[in-house]
Structures are given as C-alpha cells and as structure tokens.
Amino acid sequence: MDFTEITKEIKKLSLSQRLSLAQDIWDSIALENNLIPLPEWQKNELNKRYIQYQQDKLELHDWLKIHNELREKYK
Secondary structure, three states: OOHHHHHHHHHHOOHHHHHHHHHHHHHHHHHOHHHOOOOHHHHHHHHHHHHHHHOOOOOOOOHHHHHHHHHHHOO
C-alpha cells in the first residue's frame, strides 16, 4: 500500500481512532529514537552545556516558573 492509499484509509477513521493511531506512531518512534542521528554540532553543544552544568556555570531556571510566565505572556 502506498502513502496516498494509507492517507485515504486514515481519513476514514474516527477522530478517536486517528488519535490512537497517532499515539501508536509516536510510541514506535520513541522506541527507535536512538537510531536518529544526532548532528556533530548538536553533540558538541550538548557536551559543552553538560560540562558547564557540572562546573555550576549555568544559570538554571525553574520550569514551572517559566511555564507560568509564558502562559501569562501569551494569554
């Protein structure tokens, strides 16, 4: 079955079935996320930040506080 046929079949599903299918697809991707290549620049940046974290050179922010500030800003 080609992609066009799959898309047509998906459109026949109910909303709850499509949501369930989307969740299944994301779950299958998550199981294989280690197969997704990470670019060298991204590896370098992550290593740099991890070293800064270990040396207490990063300013960390409370996630909940940032979340609330963004919610207020974009009401």
